[in-house]
Amino acid sequence: MTTDVIMPVLGMAQDSGVLVRWLKQPGQSVARGEILFEVETDKAVQEIEAQASGILGPWLAREGEVVPVTQVVAQLYAPGELLPAALAPGPLSAATLPKAAAVAATPLAARMAAAHDIDLAKVQTESGKVQKADVLAYLAATEQRPAGRILASPKARRLAGERHLDLAGLQGSGPGGAVLAADVLAWRPPVVEKPVPVAQEVRPPGAVGKADDMPMIPTSHTWQRMAERTTQAWISTPQFYLQRRALAPRLVEWLHGARSRSTQKVTVSDLLVMACARCLALHPQVNRSWQDGRLVAFSSINVGLAVALEDGLVVPVIHHADRLSLHEIAHARAELAARAREGRLRSGDVTDGTITISNLGMFGVDRFLAILNPPQAAILAAGAIRDEVVPLNGQPAVQPVIDLTVTFDHRVVDGAIAARFLQTLAAIVEEPLRLLEQAPPLPH
Amino acid sequence: MSTHSQAHSQQPHVTGSREITWAQAVREALAEELRRDPTVFLIGEDVAEAGTPFKVTSGLVQEFGPERIVDAPISEAGFSGLAVGAAMAGLRPVVDIMFGDFLMIVMDQVANQAAKVHYMSGGKWRVPIVFRTNMGATRRSAAQHSQSLQAWPSHIPGLKVAIPATPYDAKGLLKTAIRDNNPVVFFEDKLSYQMVGPVPLEEYTLPFGQADVKRAGRDITLVATSSMVQVALQAAAGLSSLGIEAEVIDPRTTVPLDRHTIVESVKRTSRALVLDEGYQSYGVTAEIAAVIAEEAFYYLDAPVQRMGALDVPVPFSPALEDLTVPTVEKVVNAARLLCGPDRGAQ
Numbered sequence: 001m002t003t004d005v006i007m008p009v010l011g012m013a014q015d016s017g018v019l020v021r022w023l024k025q026p027g028q029s030v031a032r033g034e035i036l037f038e039v040e041t042d043k044a045v046q047e048i049e050a051q052a053s054g055i056l057g058p059w060l061a062r063e064g065e066v067v068p069v070t071q072v073v074a075q076l077y078a079p080g081e082l083l084p085a086a087l088a089p090g091p092l093s094a095a096t097l098p099k100a101a102a103v104a105a106t107p108l109a110a111r112m113a114a115a116h117d118i119d120l121a122k123v124q125t126e127s128g129k130v131q132k133a134d135v136l137a138y139l140a141a142t143e144q145r146p147a148g149r150i151l152a153s154p155k156a157r158r159l160a161g162e163r164h165l166d167l168a169g170l171q172g173s174g175p176g177g178a179v180l181a182a183d184v185l186a187w188r189p190p191v192v193e194k195p196v197p198v199a200q201e202v203r204p205p206g207a208v209g210k211a212d213d214m215p216m217i218p219t220s221h222t223w224q225r226m227a228e229r230t231t232q233a234w235i236s237t238p239q240f241y242l243q244r245r246a247l248a249p250r251l252v253e254w255l256h257g258a259r260s261r262s263t264q265k266v267t268v269s270d271l272l273v274m275a276c277a278r279c280l281a282l283h284p285q286v287n288r289s290w291q292d293g294r295l296v297a298f299s300s301i302n303v304g305l306a307v308a309l310e311d312g313l314v315v316p317v318i319h320h321a322d323r324l325s326l327h328e329i330a331h332a333r334a335e336l337a338a339r340a341r342e343g344r345l346r347s348g349d350v351t352d353g354t355i356t357i358s359n360l361g362m363f364g365v366d367r368f369l370a371i372l373n374p375p376q377a378a379i380l381a382a383g384a385i386r387d388e389v390v391p392l393n394g395q396p397a398v399q400p401v402i403d404l405t406v407t408f409d410h411r412v413v414d415g416a417i418a419a420r421f422l423q424t425l426a427a428i429v430e431e432p433l434r435l436l437e438q439a440p441p442l443p444h
Numbered sequence: 445m446s447t448h449s450q451a452h453s454q455q456p457h458v459t460g461s462r463e464i465t466w467a468q469a470v471r472e473a474l475a476e477e478l479r480r481d482p483t484v485f486l487i488g489e490d491v492a493e494a495g496t497p498f499k500v501t502s503g504l505v506q507e508f509g510p511e512r513i514v515d516a517p518i519s520e521a522g523f524s525g526l527a528v529g530a531a532m533a534g535l536r537p538v539v540d541i542m543f544g545d546f547l548m549i550v551m552d553q554v555a556n557q558a559a560k561v562h563y564m565s566g567g568k569w570r571v572p573i574v575f576r577t578n579m580g581a582t583r584r585s586a587a588q589h590s591q592s593l594q595a596w597p598s599h600i601p602g603l604k605v606a607i608p609a610t611p612y613d614a615k616g617l618l619k620t621a622i623r624d625n626n627p628v629v630f631f632e633d634k635l636s637y638q639m640v641g642p643v644p645l646e647e648y649t650l651p652f653g654q655a656d657v658k659r660a661g662r663d664i665t666l667v668a669t670s671s672m673v674q675v676a677l678q679a680a681a682g683l684s685s686l687g688i689e690a691e692v693i694d695p696r697t698t699v700p701l702d703r704h705t706i707v708e709s710v711k712r713t714s715r716a717l718v719l720d721e722g723y724q725s726y727g728v729t730a731e732i733a734a735v736i737a738e739e740a741f742y743y744l745d746a747p748v749q750r751m752g753a754l755d756v757p758v759p760f761s762p763a764l765e766d767l768t769v770p771t772v773e774k775v776v777n778a779a780r781l782l783c784g785p786d787r788g789a790q
Binding site for chain 1: 741742743744784
């Protein structure tokens, strides 16, 4: 005759227990009252005594397993009773256990998982046994996954709509992660499109400590935004890059001419703003944005110009740049840059850009790849204008050149559209007089 | 009936500054109107020599005599019907219904007769009558003397319903009620009769359908009636120490209801908690919450919440009775939840 050994009910509201440890091996002789195994409930670990004497059969529950109360975890056989061969004494291998028993979890974690209809096997744990915190982390991760309708208060929806913000991109602070009005109002427009080269202390290999051991550098709000925005753009945008070298003697000539004729100081950036604005007008496919799963067109052409500050990067925007004269562009750029350095930028100064120009030519950078500035579809990275040996009419010649690299959002443009855009840009740089031609896009 | 009140507090401008009890304020309102208009008379149980169980009408019979301060037998349906007829014949009765719970007995006179005569006579008859009664629990009066039934008459077209929260409001609204050519049901909180508040020496009336902003705030709107106004104000003080500034709006009349002031407040605060001592289900709170949801939906940052009495017969046991009504603590907790985890977390 055999006696069932069950997971006991140790508490009022207890529906399962963790079998922490077996104290008897299968095949071992057990006297009534001896400790068979230990059980952990949310309250304590308790030792469970044998209710009868006999020989312990195979373990039907593994150490660490969550077992529903009253479920049989082993059997005690009468002395001399033949054990079935398949159940011969020996440590229970994982393979013989039912699949559901494979996950170890605390009773609380198991109960939470059951309440939320979560498969414990999907919950990741570092301790080897699923804890309450692991279930909570799993819940948080799955809740944040944008599936179906996004939770948001009516006011938050209205505010987001008025601001043309995608609710999916907002971090909700309300119940269940619901987006509240404050979350919408706390959102700040993108002000950053690429990391600024920052001189960093280089530690020898092996000397890199953990973050905890390293001194923390205080960062400004601007810097924080730069970190967040570049991370978001880098992770969420399929970016590709096109590069082209343009001969720049006519651009340099234009620059010197403009400087001699204008009381306002004219920079290479000003010329590039004008060129980019014209290019967008000629290639409206680039003046678009991928938002909320749809392709939308910007209604105006506004060119942002990256300005590096001590405490981060800002991108003041020259609005309607396609309608401005070079003098007006230079004036607007100078004023915005001054305001940026004095920390007096208004929100209207940094919003609604539809393309960005980052010019590192003044630092002697030949060419570089910039990170997109969402929701824009393109950013121009301009290198230094410098003399290079180039083939000219079959002969080597020394000419000023500029390397133009444009980063595109592949959801908005494909390679061909992007290439035509860059072709036009290079053509204008090589012959700025093209700006005077109200011509359709260049033939391709 | 729609009104567009100014969202400012109608606090009394007291020239001769004094503070009197609610009972005194109501007695003054009755006496002034009895003096002003000879067609006004008072009828009810124990209104003359006894001055009602709450001593509100004490002394009136001495001044106006038993013909105008009429002690009626225990026959609410009878003397209410008498009064409705008197009103149709040109008098202005103020009917005293000793406990709001007794409205059930006179509901046919109130809802089927008084409320409908003007309409059914094609405007030839009018019924200028006031049913003065009370509401409110926690007076250990048990299930048949503790209910707050203001939702009942508020549901009937043709009735106006006043539900004041201060001695000042009670006096001003009662005088308006007596002068109104329509039937008015007037609810007073039983526990308020000894409440003291500023009431001007000079005569004044208060318009119906004009809510009073009892406290200004930016974070949450507490719409509260009658007994719940004091609860809301105390809760607002507590919330203020937690960094939450609550606005307290007292509609003062449920019919007509000043939707405008309520809705405009919620549009500014984006959160609303509606308080009324009537049973929560199908109650005044439900109506006001619905108004907010309809007219301020796109300004809401949290679900509109209401809080009324538990849907149970009011227990006689003091310990149990106190659990059935909204309390300062419950209001503070509910408001904190509505304002979100970041607010009032200290």
